[in-house]
Amino acid sequence: MDTSVIFIIIIAAIGPLLVYLTRYVDKGRTAAASRLWFVSVCAYVVYYLLASGDVLDARIEPYYFALLWPIPAILALWLVDRIAAAESPVPYFKWIIYFMVGLIFAFLVDLASGATGWYAYNATINATASITSPVNGMQIPAMALLMLGVLMVGVFFLSDPVFKRLKKKVSPSSATFALIGLAFILGGIVWVVTELVMGLFK
Numbered sequence: 001m002d003t004s005v006i007f008i009i010i011i012a013a014i015g016p017l018l019v020y021l022t023r024y025v026d027k028g029r030t031a032a033a034s035r036l037w038f039v040s041v042c043a044y045v046v047y048y049l050l051a052s053g054d055v056l057d058a059r060i061e062p063y064y065f066a067l068l069w070p071i072p073a074i075l076a077l078w079l080v081d082r083i084a085a086a087e088s089p090v091p092y093f094k095w096i097i098y099f100m101v102g103l104i105f106a107f108l109v110d111l112a113s114g115a116t117g118w119y120a121y122n123a124t125i126n127a128t129a130s131i132t133s134p135v136n137g138m139q140i141p142a143m144a145l146l147m148l149g150v151l152m153v154g155v156f157f158l159s160d161p162v163f164k165r166l167k168k169k170v171s172p173s174s175a176t177f178a179l180i181g182l183a184f185i186l187g188g189i190v191w192v193v194t195e196l197v198m199g200l201f202k
Helices: 003-012 014-025 030-051 070-083 093-116 142-169 172-199
Strands: 056-058 119-121 130-132 139-141
Touching: 003 014, 003 070, 014 030, 014 070, 030 056, 030 070, 030 142, 030 172, 070 093, 070 142, 093 119, 093 142, 139 142, 142 172
Parallel strands: none
Antiparallel strands: 056 119, 130 139
8 A cells, every 4th residue: 555545544543533532622512523524525535536637636546635624624613612602793703714724724735745745736727826835836726725615614514504404304314314415416516616717717
């Protein structure tokens, strides 16, 4: 097995560990953290699979990257529950946090991939629609970063409001299975939007 894959799996193991630690950090939210783990992996695996070959030139199977995304999702859950539990004067404050966490983590994954060679962005990307990494000079499509943050917002939307609605009509386990299916659809929709917008800059 490729050492890069092993390294990603080791980092990804932090996700289940955070699910376990939720009972101590954010009591009563372990089930929510577990849902976030499944929904984020399913949503991001579709996104990365669709991006591979078109925008991403991945040296390893792209679905491994999706295993990293429960980490920021669960950390964002903790952050919002700790900081933004009370009513904020800023409308949609918690959704802004989810978006920013997704955006920052996407940038960190890009930096890590530049250092380790996990993937590179396709050379056909128009530089005017990209930003340059200050660390390694890699061209990063701004829209890809933006939509990865949007996808994080979508993950939380499915895991919280949508789950609560589904739970009123079906059992919690059935609602969770429905969320997983919706997460696959969400990942595909976000990628389609990303590709359409990026196509305008080619």
